[in-house]
Amino acid sequence: MIRKLTANAPVGQLIGYARVSTDGQDFASQVDRLRAAGCTKVYSEKQSGTKRDREQLQAAIEYVREGDTFVCIKADRIARSTKDFLDIIDKLNAKGVALRVLDQPELSGEGATAQMLRTILAAVSEFELSLIRDRMSEGRKRAKASGAVFGRPKKIDAKAAKTVKMLKKDEKLSVPEISIRTGLSVASVYRALRA
Numbered sequence: 001m002i003r004k005l006t007a008n009a010p011v012g013q014l015i016g017y018a019r020v021s022t023d024g025q026d027f028a029s030q031v032d033r034l035r036a037a038g039c040t041k042v043y044s045e046k047q048s049g050t051k052r053d054r055e056q057l058q059a060a061i062e063y064v065r066e067g068d069t070f071v072c073i074k075a076d077r078i079a080r081s082t083k084d085f086l087d088i089i090d091k092l093n094a095k096g097v098a099l100r101v102l103d104q105p106e107l108s109g110e111g112a113t114a115q116m117l118r119t120i121l122a123a124v125s126e127f128e129l130s131l132i133r134d135r136m137s138e139g140r141k142r143a144k145a146s147g148a149v150f151g152r153p154k155k156i157d158a159k160a161a162k163t164v165k166m167l168k169k170d171e172k173l174s175v176p177e178i179s180i181r182t183g184l185s186v187a188s189v190y191r192a193l194r195a
Helices: 028-036 055-063 082-094 112-145 158-169 175-182 186-194
Strands: 014-020 041-046 069-072 098-101
Touching (some): 014 028, 028 041, 041 055, 082 098, 082 112, 158 175, 175 186
Parallel strands (some): 014 041, 069 098
């Protein structure tokens, strides 16, 4: 759909981009808002903003054409580092594509002021991510110091491994039979036999 040039609307299409960081999050509300804003096509993905080569972001940047407008909800949906954010803006500018940030309209548009605000906001977003990482690291250190164990818990303890070996040696059961008898997976039985 090509839009007519008016004082309030761009020439080309509005192309949306929605992103959440983890599988536990949902980008549906972002997609709804982008569609309500007039986006004719929306790219969405579950991917960390710190990852540079996000498939759907790259697809959106490839898709947009001169006169289109790239739309997102917030600037940190595009990137979490100043350099990445500004590189993406440069790619859009080189293609003649405008940027529209729904919750941060001051970042939309052209000119020195918009560029300055984009740089400042990207730097703040990067700083915020750094603080989050620091807090997570401190939390892990405190948890480890108090005896917390990280990672997947072992399914095979010493007692279970002894039982598996006894069933194999004394009762001459096969690995699948041991798996059925103990309720352990076949892979766990093999691990127990190697332990």
